[in-house]
Amino acid sequence: MTPRSPRPRDRGIPEATVARLPVYLRALQGMAERGILTVSSEDLATIAGVNSAKLRKDLSHLGSYGTRGVGYDVDYLVYQISRELGLTQDWTVAIAGVGNLGRALANYGGFGTRGFRIAALFDADRRVVGDEVAGLVVRHIDTLEDVVGSEGVSIGVIATPAASAQGVCDRFVEAGVTSVLNFAPVVLNVPPAVDVRKVDLSIELQILAFHEQRKADGQAPPEAGWIDATEKT
Amino acid sequence: MTPRSPRPRDRGIPEATVARLPVYLRALQGMAERGILTVSSEDLATIAGVNSAKLRKDLSHLGSYGTRGVGYDVDYLVYQISRELGLTQDWTVAIAGVGNLGRALANYGGFGTRGFRIAALFDADRRVVGDEVAGLVVRHIDTLEDVVGSEGVSIGVIATPAASAQGVCDRFVEAGVTSVLNFAPVVLNVPPAVDVRKVDLSIELQILAFHEQRKADGQAPPEAGWIDATEKT
DNA sequence: CCTACTTTGTGCGTACTTTCACAAGGGCGT
DNA sequence: ACGCCCTTGTGAAAGTACGCACAAAGTAGG
Ligand SMILES: NC(=O)c1ccc[n+]([C@@H]2O[C@H](COP(=O)([O-])OP(=O)(O)OC[C@H]3O[C@@H](n4cnc5c(N)ncnc54)[C@H](O)[C@@H]3O)[C@@H](O)[C@H]2O)c1
Ligand SMILES: NC(=O)c1ccc[n+]([C@@H]2O[C@H](COP(=O)([O-])OP(=O)(O)OC[C@H]3O[C@@H](n4cnc5c(N)ncnc54)[C@H](O)[C@@H]3O)[C@@H](O)[C@H]2O)c1
Numbered sequence: 463m464t465p466r467s468p469r470p471r472d473r474g475i476p477e478a479t480v481a482r483l484p485v486y487l488r489a490l491q492g493m494a495e496r497g498i499l500t501v502s503s504e505d506l507a508t509i510a511g512v513n514s515a516k517l518r519k520d521l522s523h524l525g526s527y528g529t530r531g532v533g534y535d536v537d538y539l540v541y542q543i544s545r546e547l548g549l550t551q552d553w554t555v556a557i558a559g560v561g562n563l564g565r566a567l568a569n570y571g572g573f574g575t576r577g578f579r580i581a582a583l584f585d586a587d588r589r590v591v592g593d594e595v596a597g598l599v600v601r602h603i604d605t606l607e608d609v610v611g612s613e614g615v616s617i618g619v620i621a622t623p624a625a626s627a628q629g630v631c632d633r634f635v636e637a638g639v640t641s642v643l644n645f646a647p648v649v650l651n652v653p654p655a656v657d658v659r660k661v662d663l664s665i666e667l668q669i670l671a672f673h674e675q676r677k678a679d680g681q682a683p684p685e686a687g688w689i690d691a692t693e694k695t
Numbered sequence: 696m697t698p699r700s701p702r703p704r705d706r707g708i709p710e711a712t713v714a715r716l717p718v719y720l721r722a723l724q725g726m727a728e729r730g731i732l733t734v735s736s737e738d739l740a741t742i743a744g745v746n747s748a749k750l751r752k753d754l755s756h757l758g759s760y761g762t763r764g765v766g767y768d769v770d771y772l773v774y775q776i777s778r779e780l781g782l783t784q785d786w787t788v789a790i791a792g793v794g795n796l797g798r799a800l801a802n803y804g805g806f807g808t809r810g811f812r813i814a815a816l817f818d819a820d821r822r823v824v825g826d827e828v829a830g831l832v833v834r835h836i837d838t839l840e841d842v843v844g845s846e847g848v849s850i851g852v853i854a855t856p857a858a859s860a861q862g863v864c865d866r867f868v869e870a871g872v873t874s875v876l877n878f879a880p881v882v883l884n885v886p887p888a889v890d891v892r893k894v895d896l897s898i899e900l901q902i903l904a905f906h907e908q909r910k911a912d913g914q915a916p917p918e919a920g921w922i923d924a925t926e927k928t
Numbered sequence: 929c930c931t932a933c934t935t936t937g938t939g940c941g942t943a944c945t946t947t948c949a950c951a952a953g954g955g956c957g958t
Numbered sequence: 959a960c961g962c963c964c965t966t967g968t969g970a971a972a973g974t975a976c977g978c979a980c981a982a983a984g985t986a987g988g
Contacts, residue, residue, distance in 0.1 A: 478975060480905050484898040488880060502935065511882035515938090515977050522937055530936045531984040547901050548908030555900070562799035567896070569795045572880070578900050617903055640910060641903040643896075647721060647805070649744035657906045659899050663800070663876075665717040666892050667788070667811050668780050670850055670874040672713050673890045675781030677873060711945060735965065748947055748968095755967055763953045763966045934985075945974070953966075958959100 475546070479520045485510050486517070487543045494536050502533035549577045556582040556615040556639075558630045559622030560590050560600050563645055567621060568596040581613040586626070603630070610637035617641045624648045631658075708779070712753040718743050719750070720776045727769050735766035782810045789815040789848040789872075791863045792855030793823050793833050796878055800854060801829040814846040819859070836863070843870040850874045857881045864891075 489509045493501060503521070507514035521527065521534070524546050528534045544550055555573070557564050560583050567573075568583055584603045585591055591602045601609060609615070618634035620627050620642060627646035634642060635656055642658045644650055647665075650658050722742045726734060736754070740747035754760065754767070757779050761767045777783055788806070790797050793816050800806075801816055817836045818824055824835045834842060842848070851867035853860050853875060860879035867875060868889055875891045877883055880898075883891050 476974075480902055481898070483905075484895075484901040485882065487901075488897075489882075503937095504935080509882070513977060515979090516975090518935090518937060519976085526937070528936050529984065530982075531934045531986090533935070546905070548904040549901065551908075553900075553904050553907065562802045566795035566799040570896075572897055573900065576897055576901070577904075578897075616907055617900065641907050643899055643903060649718070649722075649742065655910070657903055659903055661894060661896065661899060662717075663803075663894065664721075664805055664809055664811075665714070666876055666894060667786070667806065667850065668717040668720075668782065668809070669713055670876060670890055670892055671781040671786050671810075672716075672779070674786065674849055674874050675784075677888070709944070736967095737965080746947065748949090749945085751965090751967060752946085759967070761966050762955080764955050764964045766965070930988090932985100932987085934983100936981105936983075938980090938982100939978105941976105941978090943974100943976075945972100947972075948970090950968095951966105952968105953964105955962105955964085957962090 475523045479523055480547075482510070482512065482516075482520055483543050483547055485512075486520070487540065487547070487549075490536055490540045490543070494540055498536055500529075500533045500535055501539075503528070506534070552577050552579050553617055554579050554581045554613055554615045555617045555619060556580070556584065556606075556610060556613070556634075557619040557621055558584045558603060558606070558634070559620060559626070559646075560585040560593070560595055561621065561623075564619075564621035565595055567619065568598065578617070581615055582609045584609075584630075586622075603633075606630075606633050607637045610634065610639060615639055617643065620644045620646055620650075622646060708756045712756055713780075715743070715745065715749075715753055716776050716780055718745075719753070720773065720780070720782075723769055723773045723776070727773055731769055733762075733766045733768055734772075736761070739767070785810050785812050786850055787812050787814045787846055787848045788850045788852060789813070789817065789839075789843060789846070789867075790852040790854060791817045791836060791839070791867070792853060792859070792879075793818040793826070793828055794854065794856075797852075797854035798828055800852065801831065811850070814848055815842045817842075817863075819855075836866075839863075839866050840870045843867065843872060848872055850876065853877045853879055853883075855879060 486506065489506060503514045503518045507517040510517065524542050527539060527542055555578050557567055557580060564583065568580060573580060580598065583595055583598050583600045584606055585600050586603045591600050593600045616639060618639040620630055622630050624646045627644060627648050628650060631642055631650045631652065635652055640656050642650065642652065642656060644658055644660045647662050652658055719739065722739060736747045736751045740750040743750065757775050760772055760775055788811050790800055790813060797816065801813060806813060816828055816831050816833045817839055818833050819836045824833050826833045849872060851872040853863055855863050857879045860877060860881050861883060864875055864883045864885065868885055873889050875883065875889060877891055877893045880895055885891055
């Protein structure tokens with residue numbers, strides 16, 4: 463068993479590494495469930511779809527948690543990555559906009575099991591307010607400030623139409639939310655202390671279309687070989 | 696450069712630029728609708744949330760479409776970016792997995808209006824097959840090969856549970872699909888000629904949690920004006 | 929205790945990205 | 959026709975990210 467590390471030496475994990483840690487974490491959790499005790503960087507890298515040197519360098523930012531000649535202790539690494547990502551504590555989430563997407567998000571079980579508790583759903587439409595969705599009663603958007611305060615919401619999810627997104631974002635920020643996940647196709651304006659991440663499905667499709675066109679244009683029928691997708695996110 | 700080039704001399708546009716073109720495009724389309732004829736890199740950059748030098752360099756990859764002293768012609772730029780992204784033609788999309796997320800995607804109007812036609816919905820559950828969703832009848836996943844062939848599907852969207860994702864992906868690929876948008880939290884394995892893009896909401900939340908923890912750990916958060924979010928995707 | 933073998937952690941060169949800063953191009957008023 | 963002023967397009971610098979290759983560190987077996 464790897465000895466515990468005295469100091470989490472961080473302050474300066476590259477953003478690219480942070481974006482990959484959740485991938486490693488998920489792979490490791492899968493292994494832990496299947497009773498695998500240790501894993502080499504080579505094996506974990508293959509599963510995570512990355513180069514093993516990159517994996518080792520990523521993990522080295524958290525500390526030296528591997529054992530040369532053996533690999534990494536799965537449970538220990540799960541713990542270390544979780545701690546680094548801030549998943550050892552629960553985070554409280556609120557979703558604004560309970561339409562197609564908002565409902566899908568609310569009904570998705572994968573969040574709660576990962577330390578993200580959905581505490582409130584908001585909508586502006588009175589036909590929706592009062593509905594029960596995923597065990598929560600949809601509240602009116604005008605109660606946002608009160609609820610965010612009383613529930614201690616720290617992450618706001620925006621699933622409203624684009625036109626309302628900035629307004630809702632401002633209210634989240636005003637109410638003290640410091641992280642926002644935005645599904646509306648607009649660039650949000652926020653103070654420097656607030657983090658925004660955007661998920662834009664149309665953009666993803668357009669990027670695929672670009673490459674698709676490339677493939678169709680310059681003809682050079684690629685060969686065989688079965689490799690890991692690049693999965694650029 | 697290394698002895699061998701990874702691709703037959705990349706005909707130009709950096710991946711990072713491709714990922715931003717859709718953002719510019721959306722901003723420009725909004726301007727076009729409001730009757731704006733020309734725009735400077737400074738203004739467009741502000742709206743798109745990027746640095747103006749970056750914007751100019753991005754656009755320079757498409758050609759010299761600006762006029763010094765004036766800016767860019769909005770309509771012309773919309774056309775050029777659309778062409779570059781391959782949006783002057785329609786793309787046919789199929790969605791596999793008509794659950795919470797699959798339904799939200801199918802019901803979303805924003806795709807069709809941007810040149811992405813949803814041609815088919817597939818599910819494995821017989822209670823779902825036959826349902827009408829967004830004007831389409833859900834088909835059984837076993838008809839995937841036939842439909843993909845006859846409809847000329849080039850982009851496959853995977854919204855099934857993680858356990859089924861690789862299998863569905865393999866069938867898409869086998870049927871001739873060369874671009875995949877994956878919502879399931881797994882790393883897909885595909886041949887080199889196939890592009891995969893992944894959207895993983897849990898990862899986004901985990902990245903936010905990481906920064907949230909940082910803010911809490913550290914000390915007094917910065918205080919300043921009102922800037923554009925970095926929007927790293 | 930020593931040798932053979934495995935796997936980590938990282939130094940280093942390469943490639944990509946972002947940003948700065950400015951010369952050159954082009955419109956417009958006079 | 960001329961010169962001023964604005965904005966583009968782009969070299970060059972600075973900052974990130976990637977992946978190879980290998981010494982160091984640890985295991986296993988005799
Ligand atoms: N559905 C998708 O698959 C999908 C895909 C890509 C992007 N999006 C984006 O996600 C967002 C939501 O999409 P959707 O399909 O769920 O739309 P939707 O119209 O089904 O739902 C939007 C909901 O937001 C509510 N709303 C409107 N203004 C509000 C406000 N000020 N405060 C609170 N709630 C408000 C509406 O009442 C509605 O219930 C949109 O911005 C859309 O562009 C959705
Ligand atoms: N709903 C969300 O907000 C959300 C968020 C993040 C990630 N995801 C991921 O998206 C995927 C779908 O999520 P969901 O909430 O819609 O799940 P869901 O369970 O509601 O829907 C999944 C659907 O896929 C169908 N399916 C199962 N196996 C199939 C197969 N082999 N071929 C075709 N269809 C099959 C099921 O019958 C079901 O209808 C999951 O991988 C989930 O982890 C969803």
